[in-house]
Amino acid sequence: MRWHICLLAVVLAISGCSMGPSKSPTSTATPSPTPAPSPTPVPSQANDVLTYHNDNARTGLMSSETILTPANVNATSFGLLRTLSVDGKVDAQPLYVSNLGNHNLLLVATEHGTVYSFDADSGSIVWQVSMLQAGESPSDNHGCSQVTPEIGITATPVIDRSAGPHGTAYVVAMSKNGGTYFQRLHALDLSTGSEEFGGPRTITASFPGIGDNSSGGQVVFDPGQYKERPGLLLLNGVVYTAWSSHCDNRPYTGWLISYDQNTLVQTTVFNLTPNGNEGSFWNSGAGPAADSNGNIIALQANGTFDTTLNAQGFPSQGNFGNSFLKISTTNRQLAVADYFAPFNVAAENSVDEDLGSGGALVLPDLQDAGGVTRHLAVGAGKDGHIYVVDRDNMGKFNSADNSRIYQDLAGSLAGQVFSMPAYFNNVIYYGAVGDKLKAFPIANARVAGSPSSQSSITFPFPGTTPSISSNGGGNGIVWSAENSNPAVLHAYDATNLTRELYNSNQAANGRDHFGAGNKFITPTIAHGKVYVGTTNGVGVFGLL
Numbered sequence: 001m002r003w004h005i006c007l008l009a010v011v012l013a014i015s016g017c018s019m020g021p022s023k024s025p026t027s028t029a030t031p032s033p034t035p036a037p038s039p040t041p042v043p044s045q046a047n048d049v050l051t052y053h054n055d056n057a058r059t060g061l062m063s064s065e066t067i068l069t070p071a072n073v074n075a076t077s078f079g080l081l082r083t084l085s086v087d088g089k090v091d092a093q094p095l096y097v098s099n100l101g102n103h104n105l106l107l108v109a110t111e112h113g114t115v116y117s118f119d120a121d122s123g124s125i126v127w128q129v130s131m132l133q134a135g136e137s138p139s140d141n142h143g144c145s146q147v148t149p150e151i152g153i154t155a156t157p158v159i160d161r162s163a164g165p166h167g168t169a170y171v172v173a174m175s176k177n178g179g180t181y182f183q184r185l186h187a188l189d190l191s192t193g194s195e196e197f198g199g200p201r202t203i204t205a206s207f208p209g210i211g212d213n214s215s216g217g218q219v220v221f222d223p224g225q226y227k228e229r230p231g232l233l234l235l236n237g238v239v240y241t242a243w244s245s246h247c248d249n250r251p252y253t254g255w256l257i258s259y260d261q262n263t264l265v266q267t268t269v270f271n272l273t274p275n276g277n278e279g280s281f282w283n284s285g286a287g288p289a290a291d292s293n294g295n296i297i298a299l300q301a302n303g304t305f306d307t308t309l310n311a312q313g314f315p316s317q318g319n320f321g322n323s324f325l326k327i328s329t330t331n332r333q334l335a336v337a338d339y340f341a342p343f344n345v346a347a348e349n350s351v352d353e354d355l356g357s358g359g360a361l362v363l364p365d366l367q368d369a370g371g372v373t374r375h376l377a378v379g380a381g382k383d384g385h386i387y388v389v390d391r392d393n394m395g396k397f398n399s400a401d402n403s404r405i406y407q408d409l410a411g412s413l414a415g416q417v418f419s420m421p422a423y424f425n426n427v428i429y430y431g432a433v434g435d436k437l438k439a440f441p442i443a444n445a446r447v448a449g450s451p452s453s454q455s456s457i458t459f460p461f462p463g464t465t466p467s468i469s470s471n472g473g474g475n476g477i478v479w480s481a482e483n484s485n486p487a488v489l490h491a492y493d494a495t496n497l498t499r500e501l502y503n504s505n506q507a508a509n510g511r512d513h514f515g516a517g518n519k520f521i522t523p524t525i526a527h528g529k530v531y532v533g534t535t536n537g538v539g540v541f542g543l544l
Contacts (some may be wrong), residue, residue, distance in 0.1 A: 276304025286359020
């Protein structure tokens with residue numbers, strides 16, 4: 001079974017059924033009315049966690065944590081405060097909104113299609129709403145064990161405190177009525193959970209091509225063939241959705257579909273394998289990343305890749321399966337600005353060795369040894385390589401080797417990657433399958449090939465996606481969830497991963513056990529508490 005991580009679709013604009021090369025790969029766009037004016041922007045608070053892994057670079061860093069420190073995170077003074085019970089699996093990362101009315105809110109989405117708003121301090125429910133319409137249920141698992149037994153809300157929502165009268169949470173939910181499946185984008189008022197902007201919006205799409213599920217020169221989006229696994233991306237007023245398959249149940253291709261955040265009108269439709277198959281976005285739940293110039297940075301899962309290139313060095317038929325992508329969003333149009341594909345992309349595709357099984361991380365600007373500012377991004381997948389790309393020159397495809405990439409770190413990880421890294425103080429933290437959590441320092445804009453420290457334990461499938469709390473550049477703590485039964489929350493000193501500060505198995509009599517482990521869980525840290533999703537709720541940890 002394949003864990004596809006496809007993020008942004010990159011396609012050559014192809015007219016009719018033509019398979020010829022296109023000079024300018026771009027998305028199709030739906031003209032939208034002038035967006036309604038937003039109210040005066042409400043700045044994010046220091047403790048807010050409004051999107052997957054904290055920011056659009058996907059660093060996983062909460063840098064304004066003043067309560068939790070390496071001195072007080074231990075089994076004597078820190079532990080489980082409560083568990084929040086919900087009606088299904090929590091695959092999406094919980095989000096945190098501080099100082100909204102009389103509450104600090106924790107937003108939790110479930111695979112039963114429900115969104116809960118909890119008072120983050122007391123644990124009481126402020127509101128809860130179902131995304132199901134009359135006569136509907138969550139989707140079945142389509143015979144695929146990746147998300148099971150039901151599929152409702154899988155992707156981490158995204159929040160804008162400035163949208164609508166009280167702030168808005170954008171959520172994608174899957175449902176069915178009999179044999180008919182639906183994918184819908186919802187915009188929920190943060191204070192009440194009520195629908196905004198005329199939502200929900202049913203997601204439909206087509207794109208020029210003759211690939212899987214095409215008709216009359218158009219590839220058609222079939223809502224039953226996909227799930228929205230990668231976290232949502234909100235970028236410059238647009239909500240981007242990226243689509244995963246159910247295992248490798250064809251037909252499917254690689255879709256990126258976006259909507260105006262104020263009107264929910266569809267703005268762009270983009271497909272990365274329009275004249276091929278597969279190439280979806282999985283990323284083990286990681287949302288597409290974005291850089292400060294408005295480019296989307298994403299990893300695509302295995303699928304058709306055209307090893308024949310056009311004059312610009314792009315795949316001749318617009319199929320970018322198993323690629324590291326940079327997608328421009330100028331004027332709300334999507335186009336592949338640059339990419340990297342491994343030299344053995346065809347061999348990796350043939351054995352389901354996805355590059356897109358992990359998520360992409362955009363690094364801050366770094367100076368190399370010659371004083372040149374580098375704009376880098378990092379990603380890894382099933383082949384265990386850590387790929388470091390220069391976003392100004394990603395390397396494209398070279399059939400001989402990977403010498404055109406900025407760095408190809410082979411052998412640094414002991415297993416496949418079904419997670420994404422975190423970043424703090426010039427260090428990247430990776431947790432591969434069956435491997436130890438590892439810290440890779442960066443010097444002169446080069447990532448070390450060997451870790452400076454690593455945890456004493458190894459993490460079972462799917463490895464671990466770490467999150468980090470700090471107070472500015474100090475008091476760094478790396479938090480990671482272990483997919484076991486019971487689940488285990490670990491806390492490590494960010495400066496030395498051999499120093500474990502705490503884990504939820506240390507206290508006597510199972511005091512801190514919080515439920516069965518769940519795949520792809522990303523801890524959320526906010527205002528002295530750590531929130532960890534499980535198969536039926538959220539564990540809440542803090543100072544006792």
